[in-house]
Amino acid sequence: MEIPGRCPGLSNFAPLGLGVTSSRASVCMSLDRKTFLRRFGAGSFGLVAAAALPGEETKNPPPALSRSNGPLPRFDARDPESFWSAVRAQFSFEPGLTYFNTGGLGPAPQSVLAAAADLTAQLQKKSEHGHERYRGARATVAKFLGAAPEEIAFVRNATEGNAIVAAGLKLGAGDEVIFETHAHPGGSFPWLHQEKLRGVKVKLFEPDPLDPADNIARIAALLSPRTRVVQVSHVTAPTGIVMPVAAIARVCRERGIWFHIDGAQTAGMIPVSVRELGGDSYATSGHKWWGGPLETGVLWIRRERLDDVTPPLVGAHSGEIDSHALPAKFSLAATAERYEYGTRNVAAVVGLAEAAQFQERIGRDRIAARGRELAQRVRAGLAAIKGIEILTPAAAELSASMITFRAAALSYDKLFERLFKGHGLRCRPVSEQDLNAIRVSTHLFNSPAECDALVAAVGKILRA
Ligand SMILES: Cc1ncc(COP(=O)(O)O)c(C=O)c1O
Numbered sequence: 001m002e003i004p005g006r007c008p009g010l011s012n013f014a015p016l017g018l019g020v021t022s023s024r025a026s027v028c029m030s031l032d033r034k035t036f037l038r039r040f041g042a043g044s045f046g047l048v049a050a051a052a053l054p055g056e057e058t059k060n061p062p063p064a065l066s067r068s069n070g071p072l073p074r075f076d077a078r079d080p081e082s083f084w085s086a087v088r089a090q091f092s093f094e095p096g097l098t099y100f101n102t103g104g105l106g107p108a109p110q111s112v113l114a115a116a117a118d119l120t121a122q123l124q125k126k127s128e129h130g131h132e133r134y135r136g137a138r139a140t141v142a143k144f145l146g147a148a149p150e151e152i153a154f155v156r157n158a159t160e161g162n163a164i165v166a167a168g169l170k171l172g173a174g175d176e177v178i179f180e181t182h183a184h185p186g187g188s189f190p191w192l193h194q195e196k197l198r199g200v201k202v203k204l205f206e207p208d209p210l211d212p213a214d215n216i217a218r219i220a221a222l223l224s225p226r227t228r229v230v231q232v233s234h235v236t237a238p239t240g241i242v243m244p245v246a247a248i249a250r251v252c253r254e255r256g257i258w259f260h261i262d263g264a265q266t267a268g269m270i271p272v273s274v275r276e277l278g279g280d281s282y283a284t285s286g287h288k289w290w291g292g293p294l295e296t297g298v299l300w301i302r303r304e305r306l307d308d309v310t311p312p313l314v315g316a317h318s319g320e321i322d323s324h325a326l327p328a329k330f331s332l333a334a335t336a337e338r339y340e341y342g343t344r345n346v347a348a349v350v351g352l353a354e355a356a357q358f359q360e361r362i363g364r365d366r367i368a369a370r371g372r373e374l375a376q377r378v379r380a381g382l383a384a385i386k387g388i389e390i391l392t393p394a395a396a397e398l399s400a401s402m403i404t405f406r407a408a409a410l411s412y413d414k415l416f417e418r419l420f421k422g423h424g425l426r427c428r429p430v431s432e433q434d435l436n437a438i439r440v441s442t443h444l445f446n447s448p449a450e451c452d453a454l455v456a457a458v459g460k461i462l463r464a
Contacts, residue, residue, distance in 0.1 A: 072361060081447075084370065087362060088445045096424045098450050102441040103237065103265055103402055104428050106288045108351065109358050116293045116351030123347065130346040131317070137346075137353035144356035145282075145300060146273025150335035153299045154349050158264035159186035161283025161299035162231075164339055165260050166190035168309035169229060173199030177229040178222045180207045181433060184237040187262040191231070201226070207236055209393040212244040216251060229258045234272075234282075235265035238432045238439065239391045240402030249278030258308070264288060267298070268355070269371060269401050269443070271364040274300045281309070289401075289443060291359070292352035295345065301336055315341030367444045371401025374442035374451050378403045381455030387462060391437055404430055406437040407462055415461065423457040 072090075075083045090109040093099055099107065108116075123130045134154065142149040155161045167190065171177075177191050181204045194200040203222045208214040219230055230252050232243045245261055252259035259279040266272050268290030274282045282300045286292030301309055311318055311332065317340045321328035332338040359367060375392075382388045387408040393399045407415055415438055416429040430437040440454065 075363070075366065084444070084447065088447065090358075091445045093445075098423075098425045098446075098453065100440045100442065100446065100450075100454065101426050101428045102269075102289055102443040103240070103439060104288070104441075105294075106268070106291050106443065107445070108287075108291050108293055108355060111358055112291060112293060112351045112355045115354040116347040119347040119350050129343055131344070133346050133350050137349045140353040140356050141298060141349075144360070145267060145284075145298065146275050147300045148275075148303060150337075151274075151300050151303050151306075153301075153336040153339035154344070154352075155283070155297040155299050155339065156295045157186070157287070157297040158262060158283045158285040159190070159297075161281075161297055162187050162260070162262055163190035163193075164299055164312060165231075165258075165281050165283065165301075165309055166194050167312040169258060170308065170310065171198060171200050171228055174201060174226055175228040176201045176203055176222075176224060176226045177231065178203045178205065178219055178227060179231040180205055180233065180236065180243075182207050182236040182238050182241070183231070183233060183262070184264065186264060187231065187233060203227075207241050207243065209239065209241050209391065209398065210395075212247070212398060215244060216247050219248060220251060223255065223257075227255070227257050229260060231260040231262060233262045233265065234277075235269065235400060235402070237265060238430050238435055238437070239393075239404040240265070240399055240439065241393055242398050242400055244397075245277050245279065252280075253278065258305075265402070266400075268359060268367075270368040275302070280305050286352040286355065290352065290355050292355040293348040296348050296352040298352075299336065299339060306334075306336060306338070309339075311339050311341075313341055314338070316343075317341055362444065368400065370444055371442050371446075372396075372399075374446050374448065375399070375401050375403045375440070377448055377451045378440050378442060378454060381452065382458060385455070385459050385462060388458070391435065401442050402439055403442070404435070404437045404439045406435065407458070409462060412436045412438055415458075418461045419454070419457055422461070423453070425454050425457055427454075 072086050073083055090111065091107050092110070093107065119130065119133070138149045138152060138154070142152050145152065155164070171194065177200055179187065179191065179202070191200065191202050195202050205218040205222060208218060230248060232245060232248060234245055235242050249259050258281070261277060261279045261282040263272060263282050263284040265288065267284040268288065280302050284290070284298050286296030286298065287294045314332070317333070318338045319330055319332040321330050379390055379392070379394070382403070382405050383390060389406050389408065391404045391406065392402060406412060412429050412431065416427060419425040419427055419438070428439040428441070430439050442451065
């Protein structure tokens, strides 16, 4: 592995456990599904009545899909806090907990939990998998990401999307990939694995928090005739630097280099249109800023480039065979569905689609602006405390809804514990790259009062 410049080595960061559902491979599902759809008429399956047999929908209407704690009021710029309080009422937090760790895991609003729970209940009554519901969810989710439905695959998390790209690109020993030293294990481990397995050479650059142009220069300095892939986090996990992905995409495109964006921290935090960003692929988690159910994620691959990423795992839904009996010829799905396989938790994906609609109802620019405004409030408050250093860039184009800071007088783990145990403030300890810091994520359910409480608690802890 090659690391130019300042790079103190990877710290002993313990990644959160990667939950993987076991999926039972069902035999020849694509044929079964076709037969099923032909027999029962797929077109008549409405969004609410998953896997209902004809007639059953009216006899036994399913519960409403979008339960929520009342409709949201119209946004009134003269009284924004009433609107945001109503948004907050869509979430249920444990009393005494103030949650500032959406970058780690985001809570889902009531309507999302209801959509997933209702569908689970409906499907369980019939013991059906409800896979046909993917279709509507795919259209909604693709729109949310600025993609075409055939370009997205439902995966379990951003890590899985990143790993499919790393494992699936046709690379050989000595081919080079460049990414940042601040990459999360979900972005770096898939490549470190390929380094071991296939001899892919990993080259790292230190992200520059001050100058977007310098990040491009740092990547450019590592390019060689063997560079095949550049990957960056759209927003970096440790310190929340917004990377200039559109400009990096241009550099890569000019040189025929694959550009993969790890968007775990962006979908749902800021509006994202993957096609406009200009990369070749993008992976994100649904269970962070997006507010989707646990174990939801999306992989996007530009339509024209699907054949460049061989699916590392396939099964039912990844393609089809030309006969009802083996031996038979297998062909991959023409779409990104080729990266999906086996029995899945459809209710979670339907919940993810509801999470997209929930954000649309609020307004995605409004959500991004709110998160940024709250982060700026935290920044300003912390900056006034002696001995605090803010690591997240100040420039508007380099930061969004996360602020990372450290205290000269107190280690990150002690500060984290005192904030959490003493004040009920759940932030995220940042051990990566020995940054010794605390990360604060500000999202649509947080309030200015909570931000002020955090600042006050930090001040109090440091004065004690
Ligand atoms: C940039 C980045 N990539 C990947 C991940 C991994 O996300 P997940 O565990 O949902 O796969 C994270 C998680 O925080 C992240 O910040």
